[in-house]
Amino acid sequence: MHTDFDRCYRAVQAKDARFDGWFVTAVLTTKIYCRPSCPVRPPFARNICFHPTAASAQRAGFRACKRCRPDASPGSPEWNVRGDVVARAMRLIADGTVDRDGVTGLAARLGYTVRQLERLMHAEVGAAPLALARAQRAQMARVLIETTEMPFSDVAFAAGFSSIRQFNDTLRTVCDLTPTSLRARARARFGGDDTLGTGVMTLRLPVRTPFAYEGLFGHLAASTVPGVEEVRDGTYRRTLGLPHGTGIVSLQPHPDHVRCRLVVDDFRDVSAAIARCRRLLDLDADPEAIVAALGADEELGTLVAKAPGQRIPRTVDEHELALRVVLGQQVSMAAARTHARRIVAAYGRPIKDAEGQLTHVFPTVADLSDIDERLLAFPRARRRTLTALVTALQDGEVVLDSGCDWTLAREQLLRLPGIGPWTAEMVAMRGLGDPDAFPATDLGVVAAARQLGLPTAPKDLMERSNRWQPWRSYATQHLWTALDHAVNQWPPKEK
Numbered sequence: 060m061h062t063d064f065d066r067c068y069r070a071v072q073a074k075d076a077r078f079d080g081w082f083v084t085a086v087l088t089t090k091i092y093c094r095p096s097c098p099v100r101p102p103f104a105r106n107i108c109f110h111p112t113a114a115s116a117q118r119a120g121f122r123a124c125k126r127c128r129p130d131a132s133p134g135s136p137e138w139n140v141r142g143d144v145v146a147r148a149m150r151l152i153a154d155g156t157v158d159r160d161g162v163t164g165l166a167a168r169l170g171y172t173v174r175q176l177e178r179l180m181h182a183e184v185g186a187a188p189l190a191l192a193r194a195q196r197a198q199m200a201r202v203l204i205e206t207t208e209m210p211f212s213d214v215a216f217a218a219g220f221s222s223i224r225q226f227n228d229t230l231r232t233v234c235d236l237t238p239t240s241l242r243a244r245a246r247a248r249f250g251g252d253d254t255l256g257t258g259v260m261t262l263r264l265p266v267r268t269p270f271a272y273e274g275l276f277g278h279l280a281a282s283t284v285p286g287v288e289e290v291r292d293g294t295y296r297r298t299l300g301l302p303h304g305t306g307i308v309s310l311q312p313h314p315d316h317v318r319c320r321l322v323v324d325d326f327r328d329v330s331a332a333i334a335r336c337r338r339l340l341d342l343d344a345d346p347e348a349i350v351a352a353l354g355a356d357e358e359l360g361t362l363v364a365k366a367p368g369q370r371i372p373r374t375v376d377e378h379e380l381a382l383r384v385v386l387g388q389q390v391s392m393a394a395a396r397t398h399a400r401r402i403v404a405a406y407g408r409p410i411k412d413a414e415g416q417l418t419h420v421f422p423t424v425a426d427l428s429d430i431d432e433r434l435l436a437f438p439r440a441r442r443r444t445l446t447a448l449v450t451a452l453q454d455g456e457v458v459l460d461s462g463c464d465w466t467l468a469r470e471q472l473l474r475l476p477g478i479g480p481w482t483a484e485m486v487a488m489r490g491l492g493d494p495d496a497f498p499a500t501d502l503g504v505v506a507a508a509r510q511l512g513l514p515t516a517p518k519d520l521m522e523r524s525n526r527w528q529p530w531r532s533y534a535t536q537h538l539w540t541a542l543d544h545a546v547n548q549w550p551p552k553e554k
Contacts, residue, residue: 061081061082061109061110061111062109064104064109067082067084067095067109068104068107070095071084071095071097071101071107072101074095074096074097074098074101075095075096076094076095076096076267076268077267077345077347078095078096079094079095079096079129079132079133079265079267080132080133080134080135080136080267080343081095081135081136081137082095082109082110082111083095083109083110083111083112083113083115083116083129084097084102084107084109085107085108085109085110085116085119085121086102086106086107086121087106087107087108088102088106090120090121090122091121091122091123091124092110092113092116092117092121092122092123092124092129093124093126093127093129094124094127094128094129094132096127097124097126097127097129098126098127099124099126099127110185111135111183111184111185112135112184112185112186112191112194113129113130113194113198114184114185114186114190114191114193114194115184115185115186115190117186117190117193117194117197117232117233118185118186118190119185122232122233122234122235123233123234123235125234125235125236125244130194130197130198130201130233132265133265133266133267133342133343134153134337134342134343135343136267136343136344136345136348138150138153138343139341139343139344139492139494140345140494140529142464142465142466142493144169144171144176144179145179145180145183145184147169147461147462147463147464148165148169148176148179148180148188148462149184149191150461150462151165151168151169151460151461151462152165152188152191152192152195153195153334153461154331154334154335154460154461154462155219155302155330155331155334156168156462157188157189157191157192158192158196158219158327158330159302162176162177162187162188162189165188168460168462169462176188192219193229194233195219195330196218196219196220196229196330197218197229197230197233197234199217199218199219199329199330199333200214200215200218200220200226200229200230200238201230201234201241202260202262202329202333203217203218203260203326203329204238204241204242204245205241205242205245206245206260206261206262207259207260209326211223211226211238211239213326214226214238214326216326216327217325217326217327217329218329218330219327219330226238259320259321259322260320260321260329261318261319261320261321262318262319262321262333263316263317263318263319264310264316264317264318264319264333264336264337264340264342265315265316265342266315266316266317266340266342267342267343267344267345267346267347268314268315268346268368269346269350269367269368270312270314270315270346270368270370271366271367271368271369271370272312272314272317272370272549273366273547273548273549274366274369274370274372274536274539274540274546274547274549275312275340275341275369275370275371275372276295276310276312276549277545277546277547277548277549277551278372278539278546279295279339279372280295280545280548280549280550280551281392281544281545281546281548281551282372282383282392282395282396282546283297283396284383284396284399284400284403284421285396285400285403285416286400286403286404286407286416286417286418286419287399287403287407287417287419287420287421288417289415289416289417290550290551291309291414291415293311293550294309294310294311295309295310295311296308296309296310296414296415296417297375297417298410298412298417298419298420298421299323299332299335299375299420300376300408300420300421300423301323301324301325301328301331301332302327302328302331303324303325303327303328304323304324304325304328305323305324305408305410305420306321306322306323306324306328306332307321307322307410307412307414307417308320308321308322308332308336309321309414310336310339310340312549317336317340317342319333319336321333321336335375335376336375338373338374338375338461338492339372339373339374339375340370340373341370341371341372341373341492342370344370344371344494344533346367346368346369348530349369349530349533350363350367350368352527352530353527353530353533353534353537354367356526356527358511358512358513359511359527359534359537359538361511362511362537362538362540362541363537365540366537366540369533369536369537369540370536371488371489371492371494371532371533371536372489372536373489373490373492374489374490376421377459377460377461377463377486377490377491378423378424378452378459379421380486380489380490381448381452381457381459381472381486381490382399382424382427382445382448382449383395383399384482384485384486384489384490385441385444385445385448385477385478385482386398386399386402386445388441388444388477388481388482389441390437392545398435398436398437399421401434401436402422402427402430402434402435403419403421403422404419405431405434406422406426406427406430407419407420407421407422407426408420408422408426424449424452424453425453427449428449428450428453430445430446430449432446440476440477441477443476443477444475444476444477444478447475447476447477448475448478451471451475456471457471457472457475458471459486459490459491461491461492463491465487465491465493468486468487468491469483469484469487472486480498480499480500481498481500481501484496484497484498484499485498485501488532488535493532494529494530494531494532494533495528495529495530495531495532496531496532496535497521497524497527497531497532497534497535498535499517499520499521499524500517501535503538503539503542503544503546504520504535504538504539505520506542507538507539507541507542508520508538510541511538511541
């Protein structure tokens with residue numbers, strides 16, 4: 060979008076917050092870049108240019124506006140609706156792949172050489188992977204400085220910087236402030252907070268409005284696995300398995316943001332934890348585009364108008380979601396929770412929770428490599444499917460991660476015994492974030508289709524769903540809202 064000057068300038072003149080994250084506005088006279096919705100008076104058209112990312116603007120010598128804080132805006136929804144290599148790279152960078160494995164590791168995950176990848180990234184987003192990771196490190200450092208009382212040396216290494224000098228120089232360049240000044244401004248703006256400490260942080264996760272969070276949080280609440288997830292005092296809580304340790308996150312929805320309280324073993328995992336929470340709640344979706352497309356449909360429009368801004372209940376771990384989908388094949392949601400609880404109790408990593416009843420992190424495929432099938436109290440065919448999936452994920456025959464190819468992942472899943480279109484589409488929709496997945500045989504989808512007078516035969520319903528492309532995952536979520544079911548109840552009813 061940043062190449063369409065007239066469209067971008069109109070958005071800036073209107074201070075339209077819908078475009079925050081799509082591009083940034085760089086002011087040539089002040090060398091500052093802003094969100095499109097920055098409250099200051101818009102500069103003259105001759106004095107501005109547009110960049111696709113904060114990293115691109117920083118690379119060109121601009122620093123972040125202190126008033127609108129463009130580095131804290133929602134991420135561009137473009138990277139979550141595209142399946143090409145640049146979008147896959149952006150999702151992996153957000154998950155911290157460059158910090159953990161370097162640019163070489165990122166390129167290897169995508170099947171490209173470093174040179175090819177850097178050329179593609181420069182052409183598309185105006186910055187190389189290393190520059191994008193650097194911008195992300197600066198943003199994470201700012202979050203830690205403003206939301207915790209961590210010593211600055213700890214902040215530097217937790218955010219991924221290799222030295223204190225690099226940390227200080229980057230913040231001065233990007234924010235035009237020292238770490239001490241940033242913390243002082245945060246204290247003056249937000250006041251004291253007795254939750255701040257070296258192991259806990261509280262922050263706001265920005266979200267594009269409208270935000271119909273009832274269906275999202277209702278679905279997460281209805282499918283909680285005891286020990287791994289819980290709902291307490293209007294807050295969804297769950298454990299996290301992270302690259303350097305474990306964590307616990309508490310998420311409380313509001314109309315324009317989600318309050319996030321995060322506890323981690325190792326602060327190097329903060330960036331990955333926040334990225335996974337945003338992915339879990341689908342916070343970088345573009346509700347305006349979805350509402351415009353689906354709201355025009357004759358049958359679906361009523362549901363969209365009733366609750367615009369639906370999000371997809373996703374996952375913090377693609378492997379976990381795939382295993383839970385298989386556990387839920389042809390059984391009720393309650394039965395699937397029971398199966399998952401048994402596996403978690405036997406193979407999950409124990410964790411301490413001082414504020415609730417969370418006890419384990421969901422087991423990895425390595426933990427389940429020698430699973431005792433006597434724990435799996437369901438038919439032999441489904442036991443074979445689960446063990447085949449575990450083996451395929453561990454051996455790399457099936458690749459499910461934030462940067463995988465959606466089409467290839469479906470093909471790999473469908474080769475496994477006992478996995479059909481419903482399972483593959485549910486994994487694509489909730490695990491991988493494909494916005495156009497559609498489980499046509501899902502019982503809830505079929506029941507809602509019947510209520511709306513839509514075809515219910517899988518072939519006919521699939522053909523009818525073509526009108527909803529490329530937003531069929533969101534059409535599925537809207538169809539689920541038509542049901543009288545626990546997935547639409549938030550806060551959940553007392554049992």
